[in-house]
Amino acid sequence: MKDIKSILQNADSVLIGAGAGLSTSSGFTYSGPRFQKYFADFERKYGFHDMYSGGFTAFESLEENWAYWSRQIYLNRFVKAPLPVYEKLFELVKEKNYFVLTTNVDHCFQKAGFDKSRLFYTQGDYGLWQCSEACHKKTYDNQATVENMLLAQGFVIQSDGSLELPENGFEGIKMTVPSELVPRCPACGKPMTMNLRCDDTFVEDDGWHSAALRYEDFLNKNKDGRIVFLELGVGGNTPGIIKYPFWKMTYANPKAKYICINKGEAVVPKEIENQSICVNNDIYEVLKSL
Helix, strand or coil: CHHHHHHHHHCCEEEEEECHHHHHHCCCCCECHHHHHHHHHHHHHHCCCEHHHHCCCCCCCHHHHHHHHHHHHHHHHHCCCCCCHHHHHHHHHCCCCEEEEECCCCCHHHHCCCCHHHEEECCEEEEEEEECCCCCCCCEECHHHHHHHHHHHCCEECCCCCEECCCCHHHHCCCCCCHHHCCECCCCCCEEEEEECCCCCCCCCHHHHHHHHHHHHHHHHHCCCCEEEEEECCCCCCCCCCHHHHHHHHHHCCCCEEEEECCCCCCCCHHHHHHEEEECCCHHHHHHHC
C-alpha cells in the first residue's frame, strides 16, 4: 500500500482503466439477493438467475422486454451504489492529472464527482437508447421514460431514488409496460434498443467520438512521461480495450508503472514485472487502505 501511494503521489499522470469488477466491489452485483429482490418474477418465468443473462433473453413482447430492461437500467444507472468505492477512488486522484477509460456502462464515475470531460465510456451507457437498426448516429436520454415504466409496473420510487416493491410484493407487480411507453426511433419508427456495444449496430454518437479524441489527446501528452496505468477490476471479457494496451504502453515506457487491483485476476506479464504491482484483493478494501 505504501508503494502504491508513493507511486501515485510522484506520478505526472494517472490513467484509470475500470472494468466490471470495480462496480461489483461497490455493490452493483448482477446476481444473488439484489437480483432476486427485483427480478424474482422473471426468474420464475424464464429460468435465468442474473441480470446479465436476462439481457440476452428473448421476451414474449416488447412490453415485457421493457419491463425487464427498465428495472435493470434504473438499478444500475440511476440508483446510488451501496458502497462508496468510486468516491474513495476520486479522493485518491482528484488532485492529479487523470483520465478514465472504462467498459462500465453504469455512470458511477460521474455520480462520484469525476469530471465528465475526463471520462471515456467505450461500451455505451445504460442511460441512453438508440435506434435498433442504427438508422442514424444519435442517442437519447431515457431516465424519465424508465421511471414511468417502473411506476406502471407497480414499483415505488422513494424520495432518495431507491426502488421498492409495493406492500404486497410481486403480487402487485406487472411484468409488462403499457404499449405507449415502448420507445420507438423518432427517425424510422423501428423499436429503440439499449446503447450498449453487443453487435455491429452500436451507435457511436458525437459524445462518444469527442470522448475518444480526449482520450487520444491525453495519451499523446502523457504516455511517455511518469504515467501510472491503474487497472481496476478488468477481467478477460474484453482485454483488448484496457488490459492489453496498458501492458503494451507500460512495456514501451521505462518510466511508466502498472498497478492492477483485481480479486482473483491480479496478474502481469514477466516483461513488465519490475514496473508493476498486483494486488489480489477486493478493490474497496484496497482503496480504504490507501
